[in-house]
Amino acid sequence: MGARFLVFACLIALAATGCGTGERGDDAAAVTARFHAALEAGDGQAACQELSEDTASKLEQQEKKPCEKAILGLELPKGGSVAVQRVQMLSAYTSLAEGSTDFLNEGPEGWKISSAGCKPTAPGRPYDCELEG
Amino acid sequence: MRRFLKTNSLSIVFLVLFLAALSGQAVAGHADFNEEQVRHGDPEITLSRYLVSSDFGTAVMENWQSEYLQFTLFILLTVWLLQRGSPESKELDKSGRESDEQQKVGPHAQQNSPRWAKVAGIRRTLYENSLVIVMTSIWLATWFAQSVTGVTQYNSERLDHQMDAVSWWHYLGRPDFWEKTLQNWQSEFLAVGSMAIFAVYLRQRGSPESKPVGAPHTATGIEG
Numbered sequence: 417m418g419a420r421f422l423v424f425a426c427l428i429a430l431a432a433t434g435c436g437t438g439e440r441g442d443d444a445a446a447v448t449a450r451f452h453a454a455l456e457a458g459d460g461q462a463a464c465q466e467l468s469e470d471t472a473s474k475l476e477q478q479e480k481k482p483c484e485k486a487i488l489g490l491e492l493p494k495g496g497s498v499a500v501q502r503v504q505m506l507s508a509y510t511s512l513a514e515g516s517t518d519f520l521n522e523g524p525e526g527w528k529i530s531s532a533g534c535k536p537t538a539p540g541r542p543y544d545c546e547l548e549g
Numbered sequence: 550m551r552r553f554l555k556t557n558s559l560s561i562v563f564l565v566l567f568l569a570a571l572s573g574q575a576v577a578g579h580a581d582f583n584e585e586q587v588r589h590g591d592p593e594i595t596l597s598r599y600l601v602s603s604d605f606g607t608a609v610m611e612n613w614q615s616e617y618l619q620f621t622l623f624i625l626l627t628v629w630l631l632q633r634g635s636p637e638s639k640e641l642d643k644s645g646r647e648s649d650e651q652q653k654v655g656p657h658a659q660q661n662s663p664r665w666a667k668v669a670g671i672r673r674t675l676y677e678n679s680l681v682i683v684m685t686s687i688w689l690a691t692w693f694a695q696s697v698t699g700v701t702q703y704n705s706e707r708l709d710h711q712m713d714a715v716s717w718w719h720y721l722g723r724p725d726f727w728e729k730t731l732q733n734w735q736s737e738f739l740a741v742g743s744m745a746i747f748a749v750y751l752r753q754r755g756s757p758e759s760k761p762v763g764a765p766h767t768a769t770g771i772e773g
Contacts, residue, residue: 470590502704502708502714504603504701504702504704504705504707504708504714505602505603505604505701505702505705506591506592506594506705507704507705507708507709508708509708509713509714517713519708519709519711521591521592521709522592523591523592524592531711534711536713540712541712542710542711542712543711543712543713545711548711
């Protein structure tokens with residue numbers, strides 16, 4: 417009885433945290449890589465495709481320009497490789513080897529970037545992001 | 550079959566109630582989770598995805614661990630601690646692990662005693678404490694599961710607010726973990742402590758958790 421409960425509890429813990437996070441992390445990292453590669457290529461449209469709807473819409477309102485033009489005017493890393501990726505439920509962050517961090521959310525269309533070009537401020541405080549949703 | 554149901558009705562009814570309540574929690578928790586997603590402009594998730602989420606895992610595990618802790622402590626502490634007038638307490642002169650004769654072990658075991666109660670050594674020591682060993686194991690396993698699911702849920706919220714994730718070890722020192730833990734513990738301790746006192750003065754006719762209705766308030770260790 418006890419052993420069954422232990423196994424059940426451990427299965428729940430694993431299911432809730434571990435299952436599939438590796439593959440989903442790779443997917444999130446691929447979105448980040450495509451986003452920064454698009455910025456390097458000057459392809460604003462491709463970069464905007466990787467953004468969440470809210471983030472793209474907020475950017476357009478702030479800059480009063482279409483997303484594909486506004487995104488190229490921000491000081492975001494152009495190119496770069498993902499060094500750290502971490503998935504937690506429907507959220508993820510990816511850090512470039514060059515030091516900038518992006519935050520992503522998972523929806524029906526896969527991972528989308530909600531904040532980009534983020535740098536840590538102080539311990540326990542939110543990152544300061546160049547692009548924020 | 551009818552006889553089996555009648556003579557096991559207590560555990561069967563509680564199993565059914567447990568499954569019904571857990572299903573209800575899953576449905577209500579899923580709806581609540583999706584309401585929150587909509588409020589944040591995030592996509593809704595399916596029920597099957599919610600059932601393996603840390604949100605559901607934490608909600609279930611934090612309650613399980615506190616229940617098992619409650620009964621583990623109750624079983625263990627009532628070996629030594631007494632409450633005058635309570636049917637939850639042993640008689641006032643019986644505090645402690647009691648003699649082999651009182652516990653019917655070793656040479657004092659009866660013919661129909663469990664096999665491990667008749668033998669000496671590690672097997673009897675294990676069997677003498679088997680209830681607390683299993684209950685403690687379940688408590689620790691579910692508390693660990695709460696911490697693992699809790700750190701994922703905690704980190705998910707941090708990421709949503711552009712903060713980095715913390716390690717499991719770091720999470721064990723965070724207020725979130727202890728608030729979830731202690732809010733459950735306090736209610737369990739209150740319920741057990743108050744029941745031990747209420748049962749001194751109040752009665753429920755026919756219940757083994759109560760003294761017989763006519764038993765005096767000072768009678769300790771008598772079950773109805």
